[in-house]
Amino acid sequence: MNTTSITTRTPGGAPRSRRRTYGLMATGAALLALGLTANTAVAAEAKAPTRGFKACYDLDCRKRIREGKEFNANGDYGISRISIENVGRNDISISFTGTGGGGGGCGGTPPLDCTINGVEVDAWDVEGNTAMFRFNP
Numbered sequence: 001m002n003t004t005s006i007t008t009r010t011p012g013g014a015p016r017s018r019r020r021t022y023g024l025m026a027t028g029a030a031l032l033a034l035g036l037t038a039n040t041a042v043a044a045e046a047k048a049p050t051r052g053f054k055a056c057y058d059l060d061c062r063k064r065i066r067e068g069k070e071f072n073a074n075g076d077y078g079i080s081r082i083s084i085e086n087v088g089r090n091d092i093s094i095s096f097t098g099t100g101g102g103g104g105g106c107g108g109t110p111p112l113d114c115t116i117n118g119v120e121v122d123a124w125d126v127e128g129n130t131a132m133f134r135f136n137p
Helices: 024-033 038-047
Strands: 002-009 015-022 061-066 070-072 079-087 092-098 103-108 112-116 119-127 130-136
Touching (some): 061 079, 079 103, 079 119, 079 130, 092 112, 103 112
Antiparallel strands (some): 002 015, 061 130, 112 119, 119 130
């Protein structure tokens, strides 16, 4: 809940302090008044490029990526998010979240060469829990 203090004046001119508390209902009403919903705000945030992965936003990049990293995609090819699930000398696996909420992935022994929703994914040069990845639509 948000609390706001407001100073007003009485009819005689003396200052009068008031406090107003706004809960989630007021916030929701404000969003509806603007024609927005919470889902719209979340969707807009999810579409923004992930810090450090701006070059990969269009799924056309080459980058060394560590296991456990995730980054947003622009939604082309039906992919909104990529997750690097595992990077090791014997296995590399990635998954994706689709723009419609579904998903999938691919994996295998390095060097990895697979295709997800029309995007070629290559991974090689494993060093610890990192590898070079190339995404090519």
